[in-house]
Amino acid sequence: MAEMQEYWRWTEYDWHSPEIEWRRGKRIAAGIDVGSVSSQALVLVDGQIFAFSNLRTGSNSPDSAHKAINGALKDTGMELSNIKYTVGTGYGRVNVPFANRAITEIACHARGANFMAGPKIRTVLDMGGQDCKAIHCDERGKVSNFLMNDKCAAGTGRGMEVMADLLSIPIKDIGDLSYQVDQEPQPVSSTCVVFAKSERVSLLLGRIGVEDQFFITGGIAKNPGVVKRLEKELGIQAVKSKYDSQIAGALGAALFADTLLQKGA
Amino acid sequence: MIANYGYKDGSGEFFISIDTDKCDSCADCVPACPAKVLEMATDEYDPLSEKTVATVREEERKKIKYTCAPCKPASGRGVLPCMAACAPGAIAHSW
Numbered sequence: 005m006a007e008m009q010e011y012w013r014w015t016e017y018d019w020h021s022p023e024i025e026w027r028r029g030k031r032i033a034a035g036i037d038v039g040s041v042s043s044q045a046l047v048l049v050d051g052q053i054f055a056f057s058n059l060r061t062g063s064n065s066p067d068s069a070h071k072a073i074n075g076a077l078k079d080t081g082m083e084l085s086n087i088k089y090t091v092g093t094g095y096g097r098v099n100v101p102f103a104n105r106a107i108t109e110i111a112c113h114a115r116g117a118n119f120m121a122g123p124k125i126r127t128v129l130d131m132g133g134q135d136c137k138a139i140h141c142d143e144r145g146k147v148s149n150f151l152m153n154d155k156c157a158a159g160t161g162r163g164m165e166v167m168a169d170l171l172s173i174p175i176k177d178i179g180d181l182s183y184q185v186d187q188e189p190q191p192v193s194s195t196c197v198v199f200a201k202s203e204r205v206s207l208l209l210g211r212i213g214v215e216d217q218f219f220i221t222g223g224i225a226k227n228p229g230v231v232k233r234l235e236k237e238l239g240i241q242a243v244k245s246k247y248d249s250q251i252a253g254a255l256g257a258a259l260f261a262d263t264l265l266q267k268g269a
Numbered sequence: 270m271i272a273n274y275g276y277k278d279g280s281g282e283f284f285i286s287i288d289t290d291k292c293d294s295c296a297d298c299v300p301a302c303p304a305k306v307l308e309m310a311t312d313e314y315d316p317l318s319e320k321t322v323a324t325v326r327e328e329e330r331k332k333i334k335y336t337c338a339p340c341k342p343a344s345g346r347g348v349l350p351c352m353a354a355c356a357p358g359a360i361a362h363s364w
Contacts, residue, residue, distance in 0.1 A: 107316045147314040149271040211273075211282070260316055267317075
């Protein structure tokens with residue numbers, strides 16, 4: 005029997021810098037973002053990105069946190085005990101057993117976006133596995149206003165996975181495939197994920213207000229169909245970054261950990 | 270910052286907004302609310318600050334339309350007790 009193809013499955017991976025000599029580093033800080041769908045771990049050495057991983061969240065948050073950090077530390081020679089301070093964030097943030105502190109993902113995404121896309125970013129959209137947040141922040145990445153839509157899961161990462169399976173289309177192709185539809189389809193309450201997302205988000209942003217520089221974090225930022233429709237609806241382009249949008253939360257958490265270390269934590 | 274707690278659904282927008290810069294940590298709003306919606310906590314959106322501010326309790330955030338309803342009769346609505354108790358005027362309701 006042919007093996008069933010898992011259309012929803014996206015690529016898990018890890019990365020570490022070949023240049024940074026972590027043993028010479030003074031501050032080793034980590035951020036762990038345990039989301040509803042994916043988990044990331046990121047390690048900073050003296051404020052520089054040293055290693056990270058991006059994995060699927062399992063049914064058990066502490067397990068997922070361990071897997072994520074082990075993935076990031078793979079082949080680096082660094083061990084968990086070398087990390088001086090760890091901040092947990094995301095849906096499962098209270099279940100990161102080795103974290104020194106838990107910080108809400110809203111604060112972490114704003115801080116991460118500030119690092120990834122620069123201090124001019126004022127509006128951050130975190131489009132994640134099961135909810136969507138519109139965040140307004142200042143030039144230091146500090147949150148000044150936010151709104152969250154966590155009542156409706158239409159158009160979230162999880163919804164996108166379900167849709168990929170239903171349509172038997174690999175998840176990475178869903179966004180591009182949506183271009184084949186010339187006209188926007190009739191509203192189908194909120195059950196059509198690809199289109200529902202952009203509609204939802206523009207409603208959220210209507211309350212927050214969008215300023216010139218806006219940036220999208222979270223897994224949905226990798227779906228060009230959603231991003232293009234949002235840009236069209238808002239009339240402005242999202243700022244692009246060389247970093248993976250999915251690591252923003254873990255990066256922000258690690259940046260907070262690094263700041264807390266500098267403050268003598 | 271302005272922290273918006275609540276949601277928007279088919280029947281309207283239901284948000285309690287707390288201006289954490291205006292909030293002076295006095296906690297007078299906490300006993301003023303007959304439904305015990307508010308509590309004091311460190312500002313979870315500004316992790317580097319130690320200040321405690323009024324927040325809407327987590328379990329109330331998805332049902333405040335109903336929890337706040339007794340204070341919002343269709344006619345003869347006065348000043349809401351939470352807003353009346355807040356001297357710096359940090360609390361606002363969207364509906």
